[in-house]
Amino acid sequence: METVMESIKAWIKKYNITEVECLIADFTGIARGKIMPANKFCQDMGIRLPEAVLIQTVTGDYVADELYYKLTDPAEVDIKLLPDPNAAYLVPWAQEPTAQIIHDVYDKHDNPIDLSPRNLLKKVLKLYEDKGWKPIIAPELEFYLTKTNINPDHPLEPPVGRSGRQETGRQSFSIDAVNEFDPLFEDVYDYCEAQGLDVDTLIHEEGTAQMEINFQHGDALTLADQVFLFKRTVREVALKHNVTATFMAKPITDEPGSAMHIHLSVHDCKTGQNIFNDEQGSSTLLFESFIGGLQKYIPSAMPLFAPNVNSYRRFLAGESAPLNVEWGVDNRTVAFRVPESLPENRRVENRLAGADANPYLAVAGSLICGYMGMLENLKSTEPSIGNAHELENYSLPLSLEHALMGFEQCKPLCDMLGRKFVDAYVAVKETESENFKRIISSWERKYLLLSV
Incomplete structure (x- = not known):
């Protein structure tokens, strides 16, 4: 000390x-x-x-x-x-x-x-350390820029850029659309550099004024810390520029939700080699078991990835978020995507977590499910080819209430994470859900006030 x-x-x-x-x-x-x-x-x-x-x-x-x-x-x-x-x-x-x-x-x-999210991630990382393994992660975080909104009953609007106009339509990967907010993002990069945050690529996502920042791959705990601080950083920069930055999972009607995709690989502590890759450059049984663990346990662990009532608005038909636990190679419609890469960089991308997820819990949840798969020698399904959204095997809970029920009833997961943490987390989220139900929405007033 x-x-x-x-x-x-x-x-x-x-x-x-x-x-x-x-x-x-x-x-x-x-x-x-x-x-x-x-x-x-x-x-x-x-x-x-x-x-x-x-x-x-x-x-x-x-x-x-x-x-x-x-x-x-x-x-x-x-x-x-x-x-x-x-x-x-x-x-x-x-x-x-x-x-x-x-x-x-x-x-x-x-x-x-036990109730500390950072301690929970350290507990999961200790399980890997005891096996002689070191997880490597790379988060990708989406968020929206909006006009300042002081009335929660009013919908969010796109901010005004350098041109003096609001963005209209979807501008996926548009350089000029990002440049509309150059002064803001220059401050974001300057602030990140001053803090030593390992941010990499900035892109414009699908939604109107929706952005994505990718982080360099590295140590799981360090990057969870950095995502935690990055959210603070972006909010502060946005305030400086008289706009709002939001990491809500689904802040705007008819616009895409915001995710936190997490790339995951595991390396041998002694050799530094990726355990998902063998000497011939092929995937290993451990890689298949890791994906099998994600497929088996993540439906029960969903409150760690989708922690709020708003989170489940991403998981609706017609949305871009996955609706099942399919996996595939270079397939963005599945929950667990394996990007095309050099064999030594073999990894799986968990595409289920929302941008609203606590980064410590989202990383811990991803790693514990993969760990349990390797521990149990699970087999993954065959990789999905084509559009996984068209499959009818919806295997994810579609509301916070259902997700919390599955979470507290999954004994293997509770044993790994600790019953006290699970009980406390479920109690807090159930309280939030009850608070949400007490609020009468504008939809109810609009369609039911004079109709029922």
Whole structure:
């Protein structure tokens, strides 16, 4: 611990940091924590928060009392936050030299807290480490730019670009459509470079003012951290340019949803070789089992990839999101796409996760399902050829309620992830679902008010 503290103190001194944001991610992926002067942070190096902060709903509410006291200590104790020296980043939009440091969460006996999404990912990565394996991932994150909207009853509109006009129609891969927002994206890249975020390609996606940023492949925990911080970064840049950036899964009617595609491969820790590829350059049985695990367990793990009531608006007929657990080579209509690549780069792309998913949970969910497939020597189906949307084998839950039922009833998955985490996650998401049902939508007023 002393080495960790000295490492962070040296980093803070190097960049003349005056303020520190101590961050953790809750179930939704909201940054929770404390902000303090750098000198106080260096003196204490031990931040505390109420345990219940990890199980807040997206509305800021908590689960019912009888569940609340089952999931947390009845004494409402504090949890300890300890900084990760490998997750210390600058805050380039701050007026004074400021750091944002992602923390790990422990109880008073220094045991990792089960309710922390980052701890869950570290738990899954430890399973791989014990097998001598190291997962490599590459996320791709879609989002929309919109006009600022202060009235939630009003639909979102495209923002005005440099030309003074709103974008109309779909502009997939259009360079000029991206250039409409050049000043904004120049700031995005500058801020990402200042933080050391490994962003790569920027493209215009299908939707009106819908964009996608691809990350370089690398360590799973590091990239989950970076996606967590990237969302903060894009929102801050958007505010600076008087627009809004949203990572909602389906923010605009009749426009495509936003996904977080995750490319996954696994390497041998000793040799560095991709275990999905054999010496002859062919796919291995482990590769087939990894895909088999995704196919078997991801329908039960869907709340980790589609965590909100809005998430399931992506999974409707006519949408671009997958509707089943088919896999295929260079096929964007399937859930698990194997891109054409050099044999040593063999990987599978999980295309199910929404942009609204917590990156720690989406990565952990992808890796645990693949791990269980390799552990059980599962076989994948035959690869899908053609349009998988035309198949009738809908095998995914199509609402949050159904997804949560499948999640808590899948004993092998619960055993791997931990029953306390599953119970808490389901309780929080069920509370959010109940809150949603209490709101009368504009659709109901429009079609039912005078008709029923």
